[in-house]
Amino acid sequence: MDMAELQGKTRQKLVVVGNGMAGIRTVEELLGLAPEMYDITVFGAEPHPNYNRILLSPVLAGEQDFKDIILNSVEWYAEHGITLHMGKNVATIDRVRRKVIAEDGTEAAYDRLLLATGSTPFILPVPGKALDGVISYRDIRDTELMMDAAKTKRQAVVIGGGLLGLEAANGLKLRGMEVTVVHLGDWLLDRQLDDVAGDLLRRALEERGIGFLLGKQTAAILDDGQGGVAGVRFSDGEVLDAQLVVMAVGIRPNTALAESCGLYCERGIVVSDALQTYDPRVYAVGECVSHRGVAYGLVAPLFEQAKVCANHLAQLGIGRYQGSVLSTKLKVTGIDLFSAGDFMGGEGMEDIVLSDPAGGVYKKLVLKDDKLAGVCLYGDTADGAWYFKLLREGRSVAELRDTLMFGESTIGDAGVQGQSKAASMKDSDEVCGCNGVCKGSIVKTIKDKGLFTLDEVKKHTKAASSCGSCSGLVEQILMSVVGTDFQETPKTKAVCGCTERSHGEVRKAIREQHLLTHAEVFHFLEWRTPNGCATCRPAINYYLLSSWPHEAVDDPQSRFVNERVHANIQKDGTFSVIPQMKGGVTTASELRRIADVADKYQVPMVKVTGGQRIDLLGVKKEDLVNVWQDLGMQSGHAYGKSIRTVKTCVGSEFCRFGTQNSTQMGIDLETMLANMWSPHKVKLAVSGCPRNCAEAGIKDVGVIAVDSGWELYVGGNGGIKTEVAQFLCKVKTAEEVKEYSGAFLQLYREEAYYLDRSVHYIARVGLEYIKAKVVADAATRQALYQRLLFSLQGLPDPWAARIAGSQKNEFIPIKLQA
Amino acid sequence: MTDSQHWVHICALTDIPPQGSRVVERASGNVAVFRTHDDQVFALLDRCPHKGGPLSQGIVHGHGVTCPLHSWQIDLASGEARAPDQGCARHFPVKLEQGMVLLAL
Ligand SMILES: Cc1cc2nc3c(=O)[nH]c(=O)nc-3n(C[C@H](O)[C@H](O)[C@H](O)COP(=O)(O)OP(=O)(O)OC[C@H]3O[C@@H](n4cnc5c(N)ncnc54)[C@H](O)[C@@H]3O)c2cc1C
Ligand code: HEM
Ligand code: SF4
Ligand code: FES
Numbered sequence: 001m002d003m004a005e006l007q008g009k010t011r012q013k014l015v016v017v018g019n020g021m022a023g024i025r026t027v028e029e030l031l032g033l034a035p036e037m038y039d040i041t042v043f044g045a046e047p048h049p050n051y052n053r054i055l056l057s058p059v060l061a062g063e064q065d066f067k068d069i070i071l072n073s074v075e076w077y078a079e080h081g082i083t084l085h086m087g088k089n090v091a092t093i094d095r096v097r098r099k100v101i102a103e104d105g106t107e108a109a110y111d112r113l114l115l116a117t118g119s120t121p122f123i124l125p126v127p128g129k130a131l132d133g134v135i136s137y138r139d140i141r142d143t144e145l146m147m148d149a150a151k152t153k154r155q156a157v158v159i160g161g162g163l164l165g166l167e168a169a170n171g172l173k174l175r176g177m178e179v180t181v182v183h184l185g186d187w188l189l190d191r192q193l194d195d196v197a198g199d200l201l202r203r204a205l206e207e208r209g210i211g212f213l214l215g216k217q218t219a220a221i222l223d224d225g226q227g228g229v230a231g232v233r234f235s236d237g238e239v240l241d242a243q244l245v246v247m248a249v250g251i252r253p254n255t256a257l258a259e260s261c262g263l264y265c266e267r268g269i270v271v272s273d274a275l276q277t278y279d280p281r282v283y284a285v286g287e288c289v290s291h292r293g294v295a296y297g298l299v300a301p302l303f304e305q306a307k308v309c310a311n312h313l314a315q316l317g318i319g320r321y322q323g324s325v326l327s328t329k330l331k332v333t334g335i336d337l338f339s340a341g342d343f344m345g346g347e348g349m350e351d352i353v354l355s356d357p358a359g360g361v362y363k364k365l366v367l368k369d370d371k372l373a374g375v376c377l378y379g380d381t382a383d384g385a386w387y388f389k390l391l392r393e394g395r396s397v398a399e400l401r402d403t404l405m406f407g408e409s410t411i412g413d414a415g416v417q418g419q420s421k422a423a424s425m426k427d428s429d430e431v432c433g434c435n436g437v438c439k440g441s442i443v444k445t446i447k448d449k450g451l452f453t454l455d456e457v458k459k460h461t462k463a464a465s466s467c468g469s470c471s472g473l474v475e476q477i478l479m480s481v482v483g484t485d486f487q488e489t490p491k492t493k494a495v496c497g498c499t500e501r502s503h504g505e506v507r508k509a510i511r512e513q514h515l516l517t518h519a520e521v522f523h524f525l526e527w528r529t530p531n532g533c534a535t536c537r538p539a540i541n542y543y544l545l546s547s548w549p550h551e552a553v554d555d556p557q558s559r560f561v562n563e564r565v566h567a568n569i570q571k572d573g574t575f576s577v578i579p580q581m582k583g584g585v586t587t588a589s590e591l592r593r594i595a596d597v598a599d600k601y602q603v604p605m606v607k608v609t610g611g612q613r614i615d616l617l618g619v620k621k622e623d624l625v626n627v628w629q630d631l632g633m634q635s636g637h638a639y640g641k642s643i644r645t646v647k648t649c650v651g652s653e654f655c656r657f658g659t660q661n662s663t664q665m666g667i668d669l670e671t672m673l674a675n676m677w678s679p680h681k682v683k684l685a686v687s688g689c690p691r692n693c694a695e696a697g698i699k700d701v702g703v704i705a706v707d708s709g710w711e712l713y714v715g716g717n718g719g720i721k722t723e724v725a726q727f728l729c730k731v732k733t734a735e736e737v738k739e740y741s742g743a744f745l746q747l748y749r750e751e752a753y754y755l756d757r758s759v760h761y762i763a764r765v766g767l768e769y770i771k772a773k774v775v776a777d778a779a780t781r782q783a784l785y786q787r788l789l790f791s792l793q794g795l796p797d798p799w800a801a802r803i804a805g806s807q808k809n810e811f812i813p814i815k816l817q818a
Numbered sequence: 819m820t821d822s823q824h825w826v827h828i829c830a831l832t833d834i835p836p837q838g839s840r841v842v843e844r845a846s847g848n849v850a851v852f853r854t855h856d857d858q859v860f861a862l863l864d865r866c867p868h869k870g871g872p873l874s875q876g877i878v879h880g881h882g883v884t885c886p887l888h889s890w891q892i893d894l895a896s897g898e899a900r901a902p903d904q905g906c907a908r909h910f911p912v913k914l915e916q917g918m919v920l921l922a923l
Binding site: 449459460462529532533534537538556557558559560561562565569571573807809813814815 | 833855877878882889891902923
């Protein structure tokens with residue numbers, strides 16, 4: 001007997017009923033959290049391992065095979081020690097003896113039970129509903145039946161013009177059948193689209209040869225005399241010939257089993273925010289549950305449920321499921337539609353509509369209290385993900401309102417080569433410029449690996465995992481493959497896999513509990529890993545240092561190598577050295593020393609940077625300390641999440657247009673901010689007049705001199721997504737420039753999440769909020785400014801500290817005695 | 819491994835920062851020697867299986883290190899990249915004796 005078996009004796013037993021998407025997702029999450037906790041047994045009525053139900057439509061349309069859509073192979077269950085009963089329908093749950101019994105008599109005892117029985121298609125109670133050739137659209141079997149029917153039969157009627165019905169109709173049409181969709185409502189997808197978009201969709205599908213009968217009620221399905229289908233009769237007497245009838249009129253949570261054992265059900269199995277039923281040993285997830293009165297029918301919310309449920313099964317007990325906002329996309333190749341939220345509008349709401357029926361484009365945005373409440377897009381869904389994000393975050397769109405309709409690209413976002421529409425990209429087009437990932441390989445990975453979230457796609461393809469500017473594109477691609485968008489909102493998103501806590505929660509705990517070390521944070525917030533990972537450790541280090549200046553001690557081992565060695569690592573493992581050159585001003589003696597260093601250490605390249613200073617590239621790690629010593633200059637912090645440079649123009653000293661001494665202003669600011677750590681890099685610029693030679697419009701803080709004083713701009717960014725800085729205020733004196741920009745930067749340091757640039761922070765809280773704190777309220781501004789000065793007081797220059805001998809081992813390689 | 823293995827004395831444990839590393843220079847490729855939070859030592863060829871990044875410069879967490887170039891996570895004991903990445907950095911036997919780090923090459 002080996003160790004695993006011995007431990008098995010003490011393990012608890014978990015039985016899962018329903019081998020579908022929500023149940024197995026919960027098991028996967030659970031294995032990630034507590035792989036050793038349970039002996040797991042899974043019952044599934046279907047004779048298949050867990051597969052991706054969403055992709056039945058591409059299979060029906062002939063775009064994919066069954067074998068492509070398996071999510072967990074039979075081997076996967078075996079590898080994880082899961083007992084799998086395929087093709088066994090659980091008939092009874094004995095809650096007193098705590099066991100389940102399948103129709104064939106198979107029994108399994110449980111300590112905890114997870115119900116994930118999904119839903120059952122609703123069958124209209126009309127005569128003829130049980131005839132041969134009447135099918136629903138739910139599983140592999142239904143799909144096979146349809147594919148077979150298409151080979152021998154000519155005419156099909158699809159009852160129901162919802163997502164499922166239309167995807168079925170499209171597939172059958174592609175397989176050569178004559179298809180008519182019958183729909184009770186006045187337009188298609190009446191739960192996802194408004195009337196205008198619904199009509200556009202109908203016309204597009206009609207062009208593909210699908211027929212429609214709207215406002216029709218099915219009265220009976222006609223018998224061909226041999227137990228098969230001959231046609232459909234409607235309440236108005238009209239008859240339509242058909243040999244295949246697909247019922248896609250809706251789904252019902254499958255609660256039969258739960259009800260039979262006395263669990264409380266309403267529309268679905270009623271669960272708490274912990275996904276627990278009225279019996280504390282029994283949990284339920286997926287389409288079969290009713291949470292706060294809502295039963296969901298898309299995978300995104302089910303996966304959120306799975307995550308929380310796994311957390312409770314693992315007895316961590318900190319997650320809560322609070323319901324989801326949904327978005328929908330029809331997976332019919334070539335037709336683009338997207339809707340989310342309350343897109344019908346109504347009292348107290350405003351619509352913004354762009355309608356170009358001839359061009360096949362329709363967009364409707366519904367606003368409530370300056371926030372986006374609903375979206376309905378047809379024809380051009382490129383910005384669906386972006387709108388959905390605005391909607392979920394509930395952030396004010398007042399400032400975006402004028403351009404909102406034209407999408408994210410108008411506010412300065414685009415992928416490489418200005419691409420902003422995933423749909424129009426070819427498979428060979430590059431999506432992620434940083435890691436060289438093209439569209440085709442992303443689509444393939446999503447399908448092959450069964451991915452559902454942006455984070456998963458990032459991990460598996462590396463797309464969007466470096467600079468992140470292509471996240472929007474990747475999200476669009478993900479949506480077009482899985483038909484829905486699954487991403488947690490940043491508010492609740494965990495810092496990393498080591499914890500459930502969000503950035504906001506971590507910082508709050510550090511502040512309120514006066515936590516001073518990583519160990520205290522890990523302990524207090526119950527980190528899952530002994531000492532974090534490369535994602536959370538640097539974030540916590542920043543939160544500690546910024547919350548408790550002069551108290552918390554910097555942990556070099558929690559810094560990315562660049563910040564640990566105070567130089568930028570290059571791709572060959574050498575480093576670049578950029579000394580500080582305040583305001584871009586240098587002297588002959590500094591230049592001489594730089595030249596000498598370049599000679600002495602054989603620096604391969606000396607380059608003037610975009611930040612008005614000089615870069616020595618290709619320095620070996622063991623030479624770093626000597627190079628710094630010989631330079632006799634301060635660190636330029638060109639490597640850190642910290643102040644970088646203050647770029648300046650010539651200004652009034654020499655320039656004939658200059659109104660103020662911009663160079664001196666820049667030097668003063670750079671002096672004030674020396675050694676400042678921040679959530680992400682911080683760049684400033686000062687121009688001496690509105691000609692703005694220092695390009696202050698794309699800096700985190702931009703200062704532009706005018707005749708009567710200085711204008712301050714914030715939140716600019718010249719990186720991959722160019723963001724123009726927004727006007728903050730105008731001030732009179734140089735001292736005020738320091739106070740206002742210092743206060744803004746301190747607010748950013750205190751409130752932005754680690755790795756948020758100032759533009760992202762402002763987008764989250766709104767410029768009005770910043771103005772209220774920094775401009776309108778003098779007391780708050782001064783307090784912020786004082787806190788900044790206090791934090792920065794007496795911070796050592798890191799190069800000087802290293803020259804003095806701190807952490808010197810870091811730089812000395814060990815040589816082997818030959 | 820056999821007893822004929824050649825153990826080389828590298829440095830004292832305290833010469834390596836906790837959750838840090840030191841580089842041992844070697845003609846056929848540098849070796850990174852790591853010290854984890856629980857004072858265990860591990861040694862890997864200082865070349866990430868992805869694109870050759872210097873693993874010694876990564877952040878050490880648990881018994882793993884994250885490569886500084888593209889954030890692959892490498893298991894210190896086996897040298898294997900953690901899923902979903904695939905690859906393996908060569909690992910070397912290393913042991914502690916009376917506070918001294920010994921490496922077998
Ligand atoms: C054709 C089609 C297209 C879809 N497209 C999309 C889309 O684009 N986007 C989207 O988000 N969602 C889509 N969905 C919906 C999505 O597939 C479901 O929301 C999701 O699969 C529900 O997961 P679940 O685990 O709750 O149920 P299921 O995946 O249905 O799993 C339940 C399983 O439990 C089994 N079971 C039930 N009772 C028992 C019992 N007593 N004993 C043993 N086993 C039992 C069932 O046989 C089934 O296998 C689509 C669904 C279909 C059918
Ligand atoms: C008994 C089994 C093994 C033997 C005898 C062996 C031997 C060697 C030798 C002699 C080298 C060249 C060393 C050098 O350049 O200094 C080497 C390199 C390497 N080994 Fe192994 N090895 C074995 C197992 C493994 C395993 C299990 C892995 C992965 C987990 C591995 C990964 C590597 C890699 C990646 C290199 C290349 C290093 C480079 O880039 O230079 N080896 N191996
Ligand atoms: S911004 Fe104005 S003051 Fe500065 S260099 Fe240009 S023209 Fe001269
Ligand atoms: S070289 Fe290590 S992750 Fe790319």
